[in-house]
């Protein structure tokens with residue numbers, strides 16, 4: 544078993560200092576976490592993307608703290624060496640500082656080692672309160688999916704000069720308020736690199752180009768299990784969706800033709816008894 548990834552071991556990782564890029568992937572249950580752990584993934588994000596790739600919603604706004612606790616606990620039961628990051632769902636850190644700390648604590652008690660929340664400078668009071676309560680925070684700027692309605696869709700952010708500089712300022716403010724790392728999503732490559740240069744904490748990119756200190760992808764995208772949306776930044780490393788359909792079709796054929804289950808896949812009585820002979824009408828071996 545490899546050594547457990549910790550928040551301090553992530554916080555110091557910068558590619559410009561010669562470190563190897565960080566690898567993060569989402570997982571929402573114990574089998575997903577075991578796959579990620581066996582593959583040596585550094586961080587597992589229990590993302591609110593669970594709403595879209597597992598629960599079938601069109602955006603991430605539908606999941607609650609209870610949903611995220613449920614999925615975080617399932618991931619934690621796999622006891623991965625990877626650092627478990629739990630996403631704070633929409634409205635769990637927008638109402639008040641007290642509410643934010645209580646909701647984050649529920650995710651930590653479910654087994655996460657840290658939480659992630661979306662947004663720039665307007666989140667500073669919440670982040671400071673979490674850090675004060677010893678809850679490590681990963682920031683998330685750029686294309687923030689919980690702002691889908693405010694952004695008018697899932698749109699690349701920071702394409703214009705002013706917007707790019709505002710993202711750099713957000714990144715510095717989040718670092719200053721105590722975030723130990725930052726997800727940077729859906730920005731031009733140059734902006735991903737500018738943000739990464741501007742901070743001493745690691746940036747983990749998704750659709751933010753190769754200049755970040757790490758990368759994150761959604762498990763179902765990597766494995767080819769999500770076929771409704773395929774963003775430009777996704778690279779598929781398997782086609783488990785097609786493999787799954789092939790396997791289930793073969794299973795259905797075998798059941799329908801009587802080829803499944805076979806004798807080897809069926810249980811026998813411990814010893815033949817007169818009742819068994821009576822039941823089945825033939826001697827059992």
Ligand code: KIV
Nearest residue numbers: 569590591592726759
């Ligand atoms: O929920 C999620 O999967 C995320 C990633 C896209 C970073 O927040």
